[in-house]
Amino acid sequence: MMPRHVSLISDEDRAILENKEALSGMIRKYLEFLYENTKQEYWFEVRILGLDGSVKRRMFRIKDIGRATNYIIREMNSDSRIKGIYVTINPAGGQKGGSFTNDDILEVINLPIDVDVFHNRAPSEVEVSAVKGAIKRAIQELFGKYNFRYMVVFSGFGFHVYLKVNPVEVGDRNWQAAFREVGRELADEFERVLKESIDPNYSHLVEDAVDKSVYNPSRIMRVAWTVNRRKIGGTIYEAVSKIVEISGANRLEIDELVKKKLREGITTREELHIENMGGTRLNSEEKDALVEALKKYYMPGRRHNLVLGFAAFAWHKGIRVEDTLEVVRRVYVETGDSDPWEDRERAVLDTYSATLKNYRSYLGKGTIWELNRALRSYYQRAMVKKKEEPSEYSVTSAQKVLSNDFDLLEWLIERTSDIIKEVDEKSGRVTYKVSFVVERAGKVETIVLKNTERTEKEKMFYALNEDFMAHFGVYIVDPLSIRKLNRQERSKFNDVLAKIMLDYYAFVTRNAKEIVIEEYEDVKNIFLDIIETEVLEIVKIDELNSISGDRVDELFRKRIMIYAENENRVYFDPHLLEYGAETRGFARTLAKFLHRIGVIDKKTWREVRRSKSLRNGRHVYLYYLISDRFFDFLEKENAIKPPIKTIDEYLDEQEYVDLDEIAGESVAA
Incomplete structure (x- = not known):
């Protein structure tokens, strides 16, 4: 049975989503805020998560925000099964095969506060208004007197606050632990002020709503003005993420706060019994003991953080995710938890997939002591197994x-x-x-x-x-x-x-x-970016021989493609392919891809090349595409086709010397 779809998108927001120019401006505004205080040569990742758990990613230089925006819009409009589109909020050093990790991030430039208010249900307009007003008052109280620069985004089910910080270089694991502690303290303080700022009738909405686990440098956040789909029960709700406010000028000096934490001794050193990482399974007695220990603390207002803390604790102790989920599921059922199971499951899976885990900030000393006592036999079995490891060679x-x-x-x-x-x-x-x-x-x-x-x-x-x-x-x-x-x-x-x-x-x-398919997908997207951002227009002629080589050269220098209607070909400057030079073998792979889908009729660019003579004795070279299939391809990919003009319309707009006429006179002479 297919899940029911419910749209929470207003007609006003829908009009923006359907207007490519307006939507592009909105997304660019979001991305430009994120990366305004870092180097243009650095990189960021666009990550697309599917409702089926699929992940698709692509890296862009910060100077290529325009290309990234086109890619985001194209992907969002091409597939209704997308759960959400995210970006890394801090810059990285270069492209890679997988997603960026903390070790890839060069510097921290944003500090996020994630207020996940309506994670298990669709919000009403009154509730959204109440929380939004409280967030603005909390920001004013905490940041207003310092005139800190910030952005507020409504995700459709919650709010994200981005606080700009002066760039600080990402350090080692101890530095990252201290940074997380600074972020967690900021989140605690924001949550305290938020509770004081909201109408008492809606205070229950912000109870434990601030996520304290978003302070890893490689954190990704949802892109503003993209569609947010969330499955709640058997229904998929569709909302739009959008910017609420951007204000302020000053940036937080976070470097000194992190150094202070390091001086206080905040490190990643853990008093771990083992580093087993999944080699030994829990037995039934150990699972029973963990369930009983957790049930004592599993109460409204603490459930979410308790699950996060236990998942991080279990990860550190080498307990397999299957065993952790089984324990949490039993606690969920035996305590009659009324929240959706998907939320608890997501808390465990997200914790296991994250790079760093901090369970001590979620679990008290008493809880940790009881969990360790429940696992004594597990530790003994795991230590015995560890002694049986092969030699160091x-x-x-x-x-x-x-x-x-x-x-x-x-x-x-x-x-x-x-x-x-x-x-x-x-x-x-x-x-x-x-x-x-x-x-x-x-x-x-x-x-x-x-x-x-x-x-x-x-x-x-x-x-x-x-x-x-x-x-x-x-x-x-x-x-x-x-x-x-x-x-x-x-x-x-x-x-x-x-x-x-x-x-x-x-x-x-x-x-x-699969890698070959990914390579085709990558070159396809780069090719579409080139068409959308580098080609200014297409000039239509009858056939290539109807214009001179000098006219072709002029058009190419102005980044114009030539549509020879009678030949069913679109000619373009081979130098356009240089825009994909950062991708290894881009031109060669693109030719294979376009041949595979019938946009070119040969396997290599050399086979679809023509030349035109210039008056100075040189030649200009052209590559061609099969025009009807090329235009069908653009339409299928929901890409922006450059405007098409006739050669007469083009000439009427130019202040030019008629090169064709001069060439004709030279021949006659």
């Missing part, structure tokens, strides 16, 4: 692989960080360059997987094992343990390896195909 032993105590396939997959597919153009032979991350060595290296026959998969593994020692100083499986196997064990071991490598090779090739 190997990840595991042959005996462990044979006994299924070590999931070698899972280990390989988890540490595969990048896959590059390469095809030899002459032989057609395919190889895969696979980048591995090995925490023990703290390095990332790329190793080539050769396309071996099915019966030789174990040989691939032995070569990989030696490569690991060469690159990381560690074997996957200790060779000495393999040599200790008898003949029967060795035969079984090779069979196991062959199966593992066959499955791993299938994983690599499957992901390589």
Whole structure:
């Protein structure tokens, strides 16, 4: 059964969403506020989350806010299954394959306050007005006398306050812990003032509404003037995020506050019993003990923070997310919690997916003591297992692989960080360059997987094992343990390896195909950006021979495409493709993509190239597209097509020397 859709978007806001020019201006205003106090060469990430849990991302330089805006609008309008569109609020150092992490962020320039008021239901206009007024009064009390610069955004289900700070370089983990503590204290103070500022009839709305966990440097926030879809019960509610207010001039000097926290000894050092990370499962007695401990503190007003704190605690102790969810689910059911289960589940999953966890700010000392007491037997079992780890020169032993105590396939997959597919153009032979991350060595290296026959998969593994020692100083499986196997064990071991490598090779090739699709998606978006932002207009002629090479050169220098109607071709300047030069192999991959969808009729640009002679003896080169398919492509992608003018309309607008006429006179002479 399909979920019911309910729109909370007003007619006024809908009119803005449907007006590309107005919408573009609104989104640019939001992005320009975020990045106004940092360098134009830095990068930010646009991340698109689907209702089905899918993630799509793309990186842009800050100087390319216009291109990012076009991308956001195009993606938002192309798919109604998008949950929301987000951006990193602090700048990073460069592009990468996955999402930006805290280690990628160069400096903090924004401090967010997330007031998630209506997370489990649709708000009324009266409630929104009451909370908005209270937020404005709280901002005035806390920031007004300092004239701090801030922006308030209504997300459709809550409010985001962005406080501008003077750029401060992101430091090590201790610095990040101190920064989080500064952010949490600001959130606590804001929540206190917010409760005092709101009409008592609506005070229940802001109880525990301020999120204290949004202070990692790589934090993403929802883009203003994008659609926010939230599933509540069996209904998908659709709202629009929009800017409420931008004001102030001064920026908070957060550097001194962080240094003060560091002097107070705020660090990431935790009194952890183990660093198990999922190797040992909870048994039923341990789960029962955790449920009973949590039920004592699971009461209205504390539930959300208790779940966040327990999830962070469990992550630190190496408890698997499945076990954590089971414990929280039992507490939820046995206490008769009336809030949606999806909210509790989201709190656990979001905590496990975040980079840093701070459970002490959510759990009191008494709660932590009881949780540790409930896990005494778990710690003992995990410590015993830890002592059985292989030597420092190997990840595991042959005996462990044979006994299924070590999931070698899972280990390989988890540490595969990048896959590059390469095809030899002459032989057609395919190889895969696979980048591995090995925490023990703290390095990332790329190793080539050769396309071996099915019966030789174990040989691939032995070569990989030696490569690991060469690159990381560690074997996957200790060779000495393999040599200790008898003949029967060795035969079984090779069979196991062959199966593992066959499955791993299938994983690599499957992901390589996905990477090719992602590459096509990437070059498609860059190509559309070029058409929308770099091409000023399209001039229509009958055929290419009806104008001179000098006229072509003039049009190209003015960033104009040429539509030869009788030839069913659109000609453009090859230099336009240089705008995608930052993406490796952009022009080559774009040609393959456009050929695949029929926009060009050959596989390479060289095959769809023509030239025109200039009066000075030089030549101007042109690439062409099949015009009807090109225009259909733009329409399908919901892209902005540059305005089309006839050659006569173009000439009438120019103060020009008639180059065609001069060329004709030269020929006649």
